[in-house]
Amino acid sequence: MDVKNTTGRWTALxxxxxxxxxxVIVLNDVAHAVPLARALVAGGIRMLEVTLRxxxxxxxxxRIAKEVPEAVIGAGTIRSAADAQASVKAGALFGVSPGYTRNVGQACRDLGLPLLPGVATGSEVMMAQEDGFTELKFFPAMQAGGPAMLKAWSGPFFDVKFCPTGGVTLQNAPEFLALPNVVCVGGSWIVPTDAMKSGDWGRITQLCLDTVALKKKPA
Structure with missing residues (x-):
């Protein structure tokens, strides 16, 4: 679905x-960037988080920002204001962080960069919410309590939406997506390293198609 707003900018939601x-994309070879992005877009996935790892x-x-305009490129593993600034300069349209600090949150606001801050505890959710962030990344999802934790959070944090990341697979994604406070998940299973190394872009497109077929709950 096309949820782009009329200004051409994106919100975290x-x-x-x-x-x-x-x-969740880790790229060790620049030559893989553009063909990977095209394979993902062909499979119906256009929000791409390239991690700063x-x-x-x-x-x-x-390169993706310049050569694959159909993709909406984001930067993951943002840990500092400098990371956010460098990401925007490179063309990132959204950011994802493994945790949350007010310095990172303020830097992204100043830059106009939509941010999905990472949280793993109730205190972190409250801190991010105090600073105006209501769409959060739950990370590392499986290690921090999995679907059971998100179910528990649905009471006190009824107004927060989550993207669980970390240990999420095609097999357990439906359990997360069935939760009313989960809008999407983050995962690396659709960008397997061996497929990138071998240039098997068709396999990646098929993995995307299989994933897009999963039912997701509206926010």
């Missing part, structure tokens, strides 16, 4: 609503 999964990540973001 719109990023979450676009598909059942946001791929490799020295090549920012260049990969820049």
């Amino acid at each position: 719109q990023v979450m609503q676009d598909a059942p999964v946001i791929p 490799t020295p090549q990540a920012l260049e990969c973001i820049e």
Whole structure:
């Protein structure tokens, strides 16, 4: 579905609503960036989180932003204001962080970069919410309590929407997506390393198609 607003900008909720999964992408080879993005888009996944876990990540973001306009490129593993600034300069349209600090939150607001902050405890949810963030990444999802934790949070944090990431697979994603406070999940299963290394882009597109077929709950 097309949830882009009329200004051409995206909100964190719109990023979450676009598909059942946001791929968590680790790129070690710049040459893989554009064909991977095209394979993901062909499979119905256009919100792409390229993590800042490799020295090549920012260049990969820049290439995708320039060469695959159908994709909405985001930067993951934002841990500092400098990360946020570099991501926006490279062309990122949204950001994802493994945790939350007010410095990172303020930097993203100043830059106009929609952010999905990472949380793993109730206190972190409250801190992010105090700063105006109501769409959050639950990370690491399985290690921090999985679907049971999100069910427990649905009471006190009834007005917060989550994207669980960390240990999520095609097999357990439906359990997360069935929860009313989960809009989408984050996962790396649709970007397997061996498929990227071998250039098997058709396999990645098929994994996307299988994932898009999962039912997701409206926010």
